Amino acid sequence: MLAQLLAQVAAVVGVLLAISIGVFVGQSRLSTTRVEWRSRVRDAAPIAVVLVLVLLFNRTARETLPSLSWSIGWNLTSTFYEIEGQTVLLFQEYATPELTAYFSYVYVYGYVFVLIFPVVAYFALSDTRPLRELLTAYTLNYTLGLLCYVLVIAYGPRNWIPDLVETTMLYNQYPQYQELTGEVNHNTNVFPSLHTSLSATVAMFAYRTRDVYPKWVPVATLLAASVAVSTMYLAIHWAIDVTAGLCLGAISVVLSRRLVGRWSLSEEFDDWWPSLRRE
Amino acid sequence: MRTTLAYVMNWEPPDSNGGVSRRSLLAATAAGVTVSTSGCMDLVQGTIGQDNSGQLSLSITTVPADGDREGVQLARALAENLEAVGIDVSFDMRSPLEFHRAILLDHDFDLYVGRHPGGIDPDFLYDALHSAYATESGWQNPFGFARIGFDELLERQRSTDGDERREAVAELLRQLTREYPYPFVPICFPDEFRTVRPDRFEGWDARHLGTRLGYLGLEPRDDATELTVAGTDSRPSRNLNPLAAAYRGRGTIVDLLYDSLVTPAYGDDGGEYRLWLAEDLDWDDASVTVTLREDCRFHNGDALTAKDVAFTYQFLADTALGRADVPSPSPRYRGRAAAVTNVERHDERTLTLTTKAGRAASERALTVPILPRDVWWSQVEDATDQNQSISQGTWDVVTGDVPAIGSGPFELEDRSEGETVTLTRFEDHFTLREDDLPGPTVDRLRLTIDPGSLAAIETVQSGSADATMSSLETHALDQAREYENVELLESPSRSFYHVGFNVRHAPFSNPHFRRIVARLLDKARLVEDVFDGNATPTAVPVTDEWVPDDLAWNGEDPVAPFLGSDGELDVEAARTKFESAGYQYDSGGNLLARY
Structure with a gap:
């Protein structure tokens, strides 16, 4: 069942990517990418490796961290409920089967797409800074998010x-x-809500790269907003989680902007071994 | 050769002496707690400076909807009424594992809402309520309940049989509900439903799917060799220690890995139990001579002999095997095994168990899993060699993931946390030699873990599993009824939802308080609202056949009728009750914590 679902997600996201590469990225950028891909990969490799390591750590930590959280974390479900009450029920009033279907698909397929597409789109740019900043922001989202998960135990509205x-x-x-x-x-x-923070991160990047990808801005914004709302509509997150997700997204974007270039491994690489840079 | 369980026999029900000293200890502890709590209150008052922070605060421990969608709704309904009467309520939501750790092992709770496994026989109340167990960790008396005189009632039902016992149980229930108000309030017995697919196996309805027999003797169609069941409880995939109280629910998987002398049969073939590892039982007044079946083996190839049976009863009474200053009883099976006071081995296959109980409770004592002596002995040795402190109910031997070596019809092949448990047929099992016993009819039994009842039904419906092993949550029943290729199977239910109180501490140490809180629950209404009517409200924790007429549900609770009507709490009436029990309200309508 799981394999079947994964295949489904891969197929849907694959189609979405193909379409949006055609619409947003365009032929000429793909052509330059074909020429420049090596140097771009080299530029982005260090942070990509860090991101992959963080993701792998996340995966293994998923099994062990809950028990750590139970011993040191705060159990805040009822606190959240006391603070925000039945805010998430606001969305219930507008519920229709079509809307439920829309938000469910956005939550699963839209989210995966919105995370992957910018990686492709920024890879297609000669300037690798947006790509490096994006990957840094993803890394920060996951790292800071994981820290919160250890410290806070809370169940969502559905629970x-x-x-x-x-x-x-x-x-x-x-x-x-x-x-x-x-x-x-x-x-x-x-x-x-990491769904919210990562989608918001993507939307903020879309705004910052509006000069190169103007058409992507409204799409990214709509998708990010839909993902954020979907988490509450589908009773997975509290409004507090979504608010915290927005903050986390903003923090990650701001930090990534400051961090990238400051301790740039690849640039130090260049200084020390400039010969490597030459093709 | 003779094996005497000296220190098992040492244990006696607390008489006036032992009982009083232990009870005074309890009282002293309770007093200490009260004092320290009130000190804490003062501190809070001083720090925050609230003028009315003397309000009574309670925390309800419960599991989230992923673990039990109905339980959390019951908890919220109770919280609403507690707040209406001026009590500050918070929640302690825990995963099923952490929930059971907090309640059963650490006794770290004010009150909780959850499911009690109940019992095929009312003797389970002995484990649940005997004062001798009030300080132990495990399913035995998690409430800390201890009342002079009540233990005698528990002893009486244990030592009698037939009509005399029926009357003893009735009297016990009357006293429990009237004279010694509940340390726990039973709410209802939810109907027990499972979905099964009839296309690959037949005979699903022959035996109860909440017991080991349910998965034996199924008739494969078209040479099906693998049976897959969908469960919603991931704990068996993490730990299969039969004694680990926090990890076990029904324990059906563990019951397939381990055998007991007799097995619960739910009256499938007439009686409550049928012979299992025991080939013959010869009952005498206060003893039973057991003849084991020939050539039984454990999964590691060792022979299962009378020695292992004797060891099991010794071990359940003291898992430290005499290596600690005091006995360290098992957190599971403790109460029922306590009915056995002595074991005398005659030869490899026969032994006599002396019991301090009537026939019914003695039979129940024969349902404990028989453990391989050598395996567990070395577990204890390893743990004590490493200088582990032996803390009853929580040390490694009874909570750790010990090798799952039993003698049961299936042996463990593989396990993947949170996903699957795979068992293979144990070819040496006696059921494969005896024609009249249901045995493992498939090469492999696989448990797949689904995140909830709806997902489990999907798994069965799509053909990835043959049945749901966990009973379905109520909200999933409609979905199960919609599918045409699966059948909905109902089984007798003995497990019940209840509110448990920690009577070690105020305010639940006060029986008046408990009695009023019990009356804040509109059980009939909850059954309708939360369970859509798929449950039976109850005043007592035993199934119908044991309920005397005066305690039977008669449209309302005969013991603790709801203080209100149609689900609406009569707040004034409830507050008056608290006041006449000596509680006070401040001007803001808050119930004060002074008691």
């Missing part, structure tokens, strides 16, 4: 008020998706 969110709860409508998300995350990890 707390299942009766009130019955009609839109993602896993009621599409129980198979729970297998998929269960592979990626643990149910006590809701603060902050």
